[in-house]
Amino acid sequence: MSTRIDRRFAALKQEGRAALVTFTMAGDPDADTSLAIAKALPKAGADVIELGMPFTDPMADGPAIQAAGLRALKAGARTSKTLALVREFRKSDDATPIVLMGYYNPIYIYGVDKFLIDAKAAGVDGLIVVDLPPEEDEELCLPALKAGLNFIRLATPTTDDKRLPAVLSNTSGFVYYVSIAGVTGSAAPDAGKVAAAVARIKRHTKLPVAVGFGVKSAEQARAIAACADAVVVGSALVDALCKSLDNSGKAGLGTVKAVTDLVAELAQGVRAARRVAAT
């Protein structure tokens, strides 16, 4: 069964370049602005859209994404509204893959079966759930695969060769390599180390390998894109959004543009990488 994610990575392989995966928080700073941002992302250069599902207690996130989640919740975000955002997006874009990323509790409370049906119907392609390691695959991973959604797993610097097969076993779509042991938005990873880690993962799987955590600039995106199949940028975009807000935390006139400008820069970095690699 091929999904939008599979098709997008196949097409980019043909093009000979890495994908830019953008992370923004659904409902941040409010539902309408967040939809406007999502709609503008593909044109700005995003190849895959990751949408954060807000949660009160994001244990693996740094201050930027914590704050984004709380802004969204304050503006009334909830799981059903995240799915509504995806439904709206799909009315005008049937090609760009959408991956929801978050924590398990809101999905568990929504009801796993109902969530999978509704997410699939809304046009969601994949899920990344931070607090569901392979040891808990029966909870959501296996039902999601059965429902035709990709379940994308995180591999980390602590995932050794002995453990990698377990992490990869029920993974589909792509593998997300967390380039540093840390929370989102931490210091930038060392490109040399990342290349070695990606090579190590590729010895175990044919899936595309995306690299994220700590990528902030076009230059860093270029360096990572030279050795990985995709570059994920989150905290930097969320930070750009945050800086564009007015004093009361509301979206300003420049909020959508603040995000898309940075996405365009990052996309250039990603596209420059293979040119360097090719020459």
Added chain:
Amino acid sequence: MSAPQPNSFRTGPDERGHFGIYGGRFVAETLMPLILELEKAYAQAKADPKYQQEMDGHLANYVGRPSPLYFAERLTEHLRKTASGLSAGGAKIYFKREELNHTGAHKVNNVLGQIMLALRMGKKRIIAETGAGMHGVATATLCAKFGLPCIVYMGAVDVERQKPNVLRMRMLGAEVRAVESGSKTLKDAMNEALRDWVSNVADTFYCIGTVAGPHPYPAMVRDFQSIIGHETREQMQAAEGRLPDSLIACIGGGSNAMGLFHPFLDDRAIEIYGVEAAGHGLKSGKHAASIAGGKAGVLHGNRTYLLMDDDGQIEEAHSISAGLDYPGIGPEHAWLHDMGRVQFLSATDDEAVAAFQLCSKLEGIIPALEPAHALARVLDLAPSKPKDHLMVLNMSGRGDKDLDSVAAFLESKKR
């Protein structure tokens, strides 16, 4: 409450850390290898008689165990007088004196076990979360004793209301980091400790303060705290020639309660009561009673009862007691509740403060606000029992840390 009864209540968890549907290992991949390593190291330590011997030595000479089982005679008499309507009524009340341990609470029993394990594992840096500060103080204390650097995460609200403990931790050489995220209490301190652990995987040991978190923590902390119940069995046999009729303890995450309860779970005639914090009242929405007011969900590595809204967003807990101010409960308690083996009650801020004052004046023991919640329920349970009923309250900590909070509370009531 009509769940099929197991042959034993003491065999959990299964190898994946489940107590019925509760427990488990809901953590980020970065932490998973560390948790598996911890599980293995703990199993090895448990099987090593030298580890247990060394721990026994420290428990006796450093912690000051065994803690006494004390007959609270004046409280018993007081409640027998007020039980006038029920002429023959009034249980005989005993306190298990965990407040006499070094550092002033039961927390040290668990911390000793974990720090000795950290040393065996070659870990060089200890982190902990704390609410009331008692777990933080115990961790800072043992880190001082064993020469380890110690970082304690504490919600900014708790830093404010438990100042004496912040000063103690700093005096002991620990670094106290005030957590400004979320509700700035215990749950946020735990989030921040988990974030630290994810960022410092190579050398850091996370010393969790209660029977919660990912497997193996709930089982491991329970094992370390079970010395409370084991001693109580022996001491009650010595004092009364038989086992007690009921046990009662307060529930934050549930470690002092589980430590007392676990060795008695299969003595099915014994009534067991856990007391949650009802804050301003269960109906007010401002409380910390996750069994009474929550439902099953996933947070901090385990499935358990949690306070949350209908979207699965975790709600802030409210209690005058910083140590009970947590929107969850250990997974084994969640299971024991579903099985009907432990009955969960609650006590409000008002009731806890009244019990705090009564105990201070009648027994010369200033209890911590946490066990004062359990004491509040003793005040109405004991009179309803016959005179030969033996009731044990876990006096989990002493109240020096709470004098400011209680004084401020009483002052606010006057206005």
